[in-house]
Structures are given as structure tokens and as C-alpha cells.
Amino acid sequence: MTSTEPHHATILEPLDVQRVREDFPALHQQVNGHPLVYLDNAATAQKPRAVLDALQHYYENDNANVHRGVHMLSQRATDAYEAAREAVRAFLNVESEKEIVFVRGATEGINLVAQSFGRAFLRAGDEIVISHMEHHSNIVPWQLLCEAIGAKLRVIPINDRGELVLDDFDALLNERTRFVSILHTSNALGTVNPVEDIVRRVRAHNPEIRVLIDGCQAVQHTSVDVRALDCDFFVFSGHKLFGPTGIGVLYGRRELLEAMPPYQGGGDMIDRVSFDGSTWADLPNKFEAGTPHIAGAIGLGAAIDYVRALGIERIEARERELLAHGTAALESIPGLRLIGTAAHKTGVLSFIVDGIHPHDIGTLLDMRGIAVRVGHHCAQPVMQHFGVPATVRASLAFTNTSEELDRLAEGIRKAISMFQ
Amino acid sequence: MTETIQQAQENIVAEFAEFTDWEDRYARIIALGKKHPGIAEEFQTETFRVKGCQSTVHLHPKFENGIVYYEAGSDAMIVQGLIALLLRVYSGRTPEEIIRTPPDFIHQLGLTENLTMGRQNGLRAMVEQIKLYAVAFHAMGQSNQTN
Numbered sequence: 001m002t003s004t005e006p007h008h009a010t011i012l013e014p015l016d017v018q019r020v021r022e023d024f025p026a027l028h029q030q031v032n033g034h035p036l037v038y039l040d041n042a043a044t045a046q047k048p049r050a051v052l053d054a055l056q057h058y059y060e061n062d063n064a065n066v067h068r069g070v071h072m073l074s075q076r077a078t079d080a081y082e083a084a085r086e087a088v089r090a091f092l093n094v095e096s097e098k099e100i101v102f103v104r105g106a107t108e109g110i111n112l113v114a115q116s117f118g119r120a121f122l123r124a125g126d127e128i129v130i131s132h133m134e135h136h137s138n139i140v141p142w143q144l145l146c147e148a149i150g151a152k153l154r155v156i157p158i159n160d161r162g163e164l165v166l167d168d169f170d171a172l173l174n175e176r177t178r179f180v181s182i183l184h185t186s187n188a189l190g191t192v193n194p195v196e197d198i199v200r201r202v203r204a205h206n207p208e209i210r211v212l213i214d215g216c217q218a219v220q221h222t223s224v225d226v227r228a229l230d231c232d233f234f235v236f237s238g239h240k241l242f243g244p245t246g247i248g249v250l251y252g253r254r255e256l257l258e259a260m261p262p263y264q265g266g267g268d269m270i271d272r273v274s275f276d277g278s279t280w281a282d283l284p285n286k287f288e289a290g291t292p293h294i295a296g297a298i299g300l301g302a303a304i305d306y307v308r309a310l311g312i313e314r315i316e317a318r319e320r321e322l323l324a325h326g327t328a329a330l331e332s333i334p335g336l337r338l339i340g341t342a343a344h345k346t347g348v349l350s351f352i353v354d355g356i357h358p359h360d361i362g363t364l365l366d367m368r369g370i371a372v373r374v375g376h377h378c379a380q381p382v383m384q385h386f387g388v389p390a391t392v393r394a395s396l397a398f399t400n401t402s403e404e405l406d407r408l409a410e411g412i413r414k415a416i417s418m419f420q
Numbered sequence: 421m422t423e424t425i426q427q428a429q430e431n432i433v434a435e436f437a438e439f440t441d442w443e444d445r446y447a448r449i450i451a452l453g454k455k456h457p458g459i460a461e462e463f464q465t466e467t468f469r470v471k472g473c474q475s476t477v478h479l480h481p482k483f484e485n486g487i488v489y490y491e492a493g494s495d496a497m498i499v500q501g502l503i504a505l506l507l508r509v510y511s512g513r514t515p516e517e518i519i520r521t522p523p524d525f526i527h528q529l530g531l532t533e534n535l536t537m538g539r540q541n542g543l544r545a546m547v548e549q550i551k552l553y554a555v556a557f558h559a560m561g562q563s564n565q566t567n
């Protein structure tokens with residue numbers, strides 16, 4: 001996988017991690033008498049000072065409702081909010097900021113597409129393709145839609161390394177297939193899926209099939225060019241990209257968003273309202289009913305600026321080293337089994353230890369100040385595939401250090417010894 | 421019954437007071453968990469699952485001659501160890517004793533707040549469930565019914 005990486009990633013000056021860590025106030029604390037080792041980045045990332053400052057600045061100076069006022073503060077708030085939309089547009093490299101809808105998070109983005117696009121354009125008997133490694137938020141909205149309209153869900157299987165099995169993908173697509181919704185990178189396994197290839201194969205089969213990519217675990221680790229990816233919809237959550245919670249992004253191809261009915265009704269999304277009927281505002285406001293999470297969007301814009309200033313290629317190079325270091329450290333522990341050993345993966349070390357419940361490992365690691373996630377990671381079908389109720393998951397960010405991963409390995413060894 | 425409900429709590433606190441660091445305390449909890457017989461398979465059903473625990477916990481009550489006997493188990497060993505402690509205090513008591521006794525001793529064991537607040541390991545949910553059964557049996561009065 002290294003041979004196919006772009007060269008400029010390796011010749012860039014590496015990140016100065018100690019300096020970068022200074023940007024994250026929450027990382028500098030003691031937990032149970034130990035310096036915090038934060039390895040739950042896939043659940044939510046810590047926030048750099050730049051994001052916290054942007055929130056503070058907005059509330060202290062510009063706080064007003066957007067799109068509604070002639071007064072100065074409302075204009076400043078609107079400008080800042082729309083500048084954040086432009087930052088997202090550039091970050092994803094899509095054509096128009098009208099294709100960027102601010103939502104609560106990836107979950108709302110997927111529900112919006114399932115309910116608005118799905119109910120308007122899918123029919124009984126139509127088929128929706130997802131994969132066995134989806135987060136519940138890319139399963140349940142489609143199940144709800146299927147129940148409501150009588151569509152059918154088809155599932156791409158995974159192998160024992162936690163990779164999609166695409167051998168029979170072309171056979172899975174048929175004349176009833178209308179939609180494909182796949183995650184870019186798995187939160188439970190770390191697998192990076194060949195999404196460009198998947199989109200190409202779907203297009204070759206039938207250009208009318210719509211494709212959504214869940215980029216929740218991708219945008220913080222690798223550069224994503226949505227235009228090159230050529231998908232129809234793309235979602236991610238701001239809080240996993242070092243931004244605030246409660247803000248996320250839905251990209252939708254313009255002609256699709258224009259054809260779709262509104263998802264929610266309210267203020268800001270209308271052109272004209274009367275009791276004979278209402279007409280909808282232009283994109284993207286049609287999908288942003290009510291007062292949006294203005295501060296959240298501004299914070300997300302600041303997070304994107306922060307990440308771009310560091311350089312996503314440098315982040316990627318750094319995390320590749322960390323993952324290799326962490327993988328080697330964990331693999332040397334007797335009785336530990338990594339869950340998810342895809343050839344192409346990023347950011348996630350999911351594992352179980354023979355004879356010890358993941359919950360116990362997580363509890364004992366917490367005693368050493370090490371924060372990991374324990375559970376099914378909202379991906380129960382993945383757990384079922386591997387025949388485990390749960391895993392321990394250490395998930396990385398560029399702020400982590402090799403020493404922290406050594407502390408993780410040491411913590412696991414000590415936990416194991418307490419059970420002997 | 422060798423210990424009263426009061427003595428059980430005092431003895432547990434005294435036993436834990438001997439440990440000087442957290443590793444010994446947790447090792448003790450793990451050892452208790454390993455020794456704990458758990459819960460019969462027939463009770464490992466949805467009906468007896470304690471909701472609000474991240475690990476799987478089952479709790480089954482039996483009411484005999486005015487005394488409540490609990491059986492409980494978890495797939496996580498630290499949780500199972502905490503269950504062993506809870507049952508040493510609450511099982512084999514009258515409903516009145518159970519209702520009257522808050523789980524204060526748990527906070528005196530030198531475990532972390534994270535563990536003893538029990539949001540994620542379900543300790544709190546377990547105690548609530550233990551008490552709910554006791555309240556129900558109390559309402560049933562002195563009738564020698566078994567569940």
C-alpha cells in the first residue's frame with residue numbers, strides 16, 4: 001500500500017507533534033493519576049484552541065440569527081456562517097456551496113437522504129445496497145425506508161480481514177438496484193474501502209443508481225476529493241474532524257437536491273408561505289429549516305482551516321507511522337487478536353484478548369489514564385461476523401504519540417497479568 | 421446466615437481497607453468475580469437482563485419464607501466481582517432489609533468514581549433492580565410465594 005501513496009506526502013516536513021499537541025487543551029490532564037492517553041478519537045475528536053476561539057469569538061461578537069436581519073450583527077453572523085460553508089465546499093472540492101447542507105451530523109445527513117430522496121424516488125421492489133461493515137446510522141435509516149415503501153436491502157459481505165468482498169458485487173447490482181450507500185472507512189475495523197472503484201463499477205452498471213458515501217471516519221485521516229470520487233451524496237460529522245458536536249455536512253449533487261422534497265418544514269427553508277401551499281427556498285436553505293447551528297458551523301469552518309493548515313498529507317503520513325507502530329506493539333501481546341486486518345486501513349486498532357471481556361480491559365486501561373472505547377461500536381453486524389460481542393477499540397489521531405501506544409500495550413499486558 | 425446485612429457491609433469495607441493500591445483492589449474484585457458462580461443458564465434471558473449495562477448482566481430473584489435470594493452474573497469479570505459483593509450484602513435478606521439499605525459500602529472500597537457511579541458498568545441499574553424486586557416482594561407481604 002505504501003508504493004501507491006503519492007510521493008509528496010513523504011517529502012513534506014513531518015508534523016511537530018509536541019507542538020501540535022499544545023493546540024489541544026483537553027489533552028493536557030491527569031486521569032486517575034496518569035497523563036491522559038486519548039485513544040477514542042473515532043468516537044469524537046478533541047478540539048484545538050482555534051475551534052474553541054472561533055466559538056467564543058462568535059458568541060462574544062457576532063451572535064445573531066442568520067439570513068434574517070438588516071442589522072450589522074446578523075450580517076456578520078450570516079457572513080461567518082456562509083464562509084464556513086465555503087470552507088466545507090473547498091475542503092471536499094465540490095462545485096458549488098449550494099451543494100453543501102449543514103445538518104446535525106452524519107446520522108441526520110443519511111436520514112435526510114433516505115427520507116427525502118428515498119420516499120420521492122424509490123418504489124416497492126427497488127433495491128438498496130449497503131455493506132456488512134456499516135455503522136448503524138447507515139443501516140437503520142434504510143431499514144426504515146424499506147419498511148415504509150417496500151424496498152429491499154442487499155448487503156455486500158466482508159471477509160475475515162474485515163474487507164469488503166467485491167467479487168460478486170456486479171451480481172449484487174441488478175435492474176432493481178436504485179441506491180448504494182457505503183462507508184469510506186470503517187469505524188469498527190479501520191478498513192479503507194475502495195470507494196472510487198465502487199462508484200465506477202456502479203456507474204458502469206447503471207448511471208442512474210445513486211451513491212452515498214459515509215465519510216465520517218475518512219475526512220480526518222485522508223484527503224477526500226468528492227468531485228473525483230464522483231458520488232451523489234457524501235456525509236460527515238464535524239465533531240470527528242476536531243469541530244463541535246451537533247454540526248455535520250451533507251453534500252448532494254445539485255440536480256438531485258433540487259429535485260428532492262424538503263426534509264423538514266419551518267422558517268428559513270421557504271420562499272413563500274400561504275395556506276394554499278408554500279414554495280421552497282433555493283438550495284441549500286431548502287434543507288436547513290429553522291435556526292441552524294450557526295456557532296457549530298463556524299467552529300467546523302475553523303476546524304477545517306486548522307486541518308488544512310497542518311496539511312492532510314502530513315496528517316496521513318504521521319498516522320500511517322502511528323498505526324504501524326501500534327499494530328506491531330499490539331501484535332506482540334500473547335492472546336491478543338486484532339479485529340480488522342485489512343491491507344488498507346487507517347486510524348483504528350480494534351482487538352479482543354483471549355478469555356478477558358473487553359469491558360474489563362477498558363476498565364483497567366481507564367485506571368491508567370488510557371481512554372479507549374469498548375463495545376460493538378454501533379456496528380453489530382461486524383461483531384456478529386467475527387463472533388464477538390464487543391471489542392476494545394483504540395482509535396488514533398495525529399495528536400497521539402508512539403509512547404502513548406506503548407503505554408496502551410503496556411496497559412494491556414498488565415491487565416492480562418491481573419487475570420492470571 | 422453468618423453475617424447480618426450490616427456486618428456484611430462492614431466486613432467488605434474492612435477487607436478492602438487492607439489493600440494499599442488500586443491494582444490489589446481490582447485484583448480482589450477479579451478474584452471474587454472468578455469465584456462467583458454466576459447465574460443459571462435458564463435465567464440468562466431477556467426477562468432477567470438488567471437494562472442499562474454495557475456488559476451483559478442477568479439478575480433473578482427468588483422469594484422463599486419471607487427471604488429474597490438473588491442469583492446474578494455478568495460476562496465481564498469486574499462486573500461479576502461487583503455482583504458478588506452486592507449479593508453478599510443483599511441476597512438472603514428480608515425485603516425490608518433490602519429496601520432500607522443503600523449501597524453506601526460500594527463507595528468506601530477505594531474504587532474509582534467511574535466504576536462506583538456505575539453508569540457504564542450498570543452497578544446503579546443492578547442496585548435499582550435488586551430494590552425493585554424487594555419492593556415487589558414486600559408488597560406481596562408474608563405469603564410464601566416463589567417467583
Ligand SMILES: Cc1ncc(COP(=O)(O)O)c(C=O)c1O
Binds near residue numbers: 108137
Ligand atoms: C462510519 C460512521 N458513520 C456514521 C457515524 C454517525 O455519526 P454521528 O453520530 O456523528 O451522526 C459514525 C459515528 O460514530 C461513524 O463512525
